[in-house]
Amino acid sequence: MIQKKICMVGVYGTGKTSLVQQFVHAKFSERYHSTVGVKIDRKPVTVDGTDVNLLLWDLEGRDGVQDIQTSYLRGASGIIYVADGTRLETFEQILELRVVAKKAIGDVPSVCAVNKVDLTEEWKISDAQIEGLDAPTWHSLKTSAKTGAGVEEAFHWLAATMIGGAEA
């Protein structure tokens, strides 16, 4: 089976671990735990008839972009950048993180997941800002690790793009 490494990247508290938990275990917890180092999960998916084992590297969220440990990105076939839609600065940091990651491992297919869309009253990012990021190897969308909105789409789009198939 094809194996593909995906890194979950973003500053602290954006919901990287929760997105993985929702995608892999269909679970959500309100309780916050900061990840130390990297937590690794697996999820087999089928994309256009091709079985792919996704290796999900959930990277510890740091305070700032400069703190990202690029050594963890080596060998990644795709990246999911996670921003917190209720904290504008985390969205802006995605752009900086993208530059850092691109320098480290090149331009790999990526998703920008603007997370916590269930928190509608606190939402700070416009649709235009999110859509403005789209590019051939870059897909942006709103997600909620709590409700599951956009989660499957985020991972499946990335899986499909990584193996060069049609968009999921």
Place this chain on the structure above:
Amino acid sequence: MTEPDLDQTQPLDAVPEPPVRIDAYGITDTGKVRQQNEDQFAVGRMTRSLELTHTSLGTVSSLDRLGKTAADIYIVADGVGGVAGGQLASGIAVEALTEYLAQTAGCFYHTDIALEHELLERLEQAAQHAHERVRAFSPKGQGPATTLTMVTLLWPRAYIVHIGDSRGYYLRGERLRQFTRDQTMGELLVDEGVVTEQQARDSGLDNVLASAVGADINPSIGLLDLQYDDTVLLCSDGLTKHVSDEEISAFLQEGQDAASTCRRLVDAALEGGGTDNITVVVARMGRPASPSSD
């Protein structure tokens, strides 16, 4: 083709030092209340099996890698299921794990990115192998079981396999961080919002394992890049029942060698009551000595 001249064989230098000077040690203590010790630990180093002592090859630098340390291994296991059962489970688990790692040592000889996941899979399989060995004593899963926390260090990367509630910490500077999460029913139910943290503590759910080798197993896999001067600590809950994270941090920051630090931690747990078996493994990541200092 010219046959090598036996007179020209060259003695090889000693096995080169690894890029980090590790001081690692482990201690286990029965404690003040229990009659037997159900904890186990292992501290080990996997090396290549081929060490050339003489060769006709003019240059041997390309063969240096053959003598390098492949991996350092640290394991702590805390058996449960009655005195004899717990001791049996943790013993079998650590033995099976080390046996499996030794048999599959080949995958530790490189850190090639493409093969890193093979290594992670092997580590997970090693835990699964230990699980099956323990499970053989209780096919229905009602018998002895054990926690298992293992760090496999291929400097600077530490690969972590964690099952149960024996913890892993690392100290960097003045900051102590726990890199494992207790797999207990208490943690699980608090996560799911079923009980509060206080209720989990009061009900004793914090002491009920949600994942254990020999019972229901759900290994947590992770990794961490270490730095020089970091200290890694693995311990059974016999330590953390009596010694707070703040105290652990203070002991590790004293900067003593690994053996003395282990002793200090165990003594603190004994002074705190010693109600359970206490096991600690400490590994300090020192800078390699400069050639001039040898």
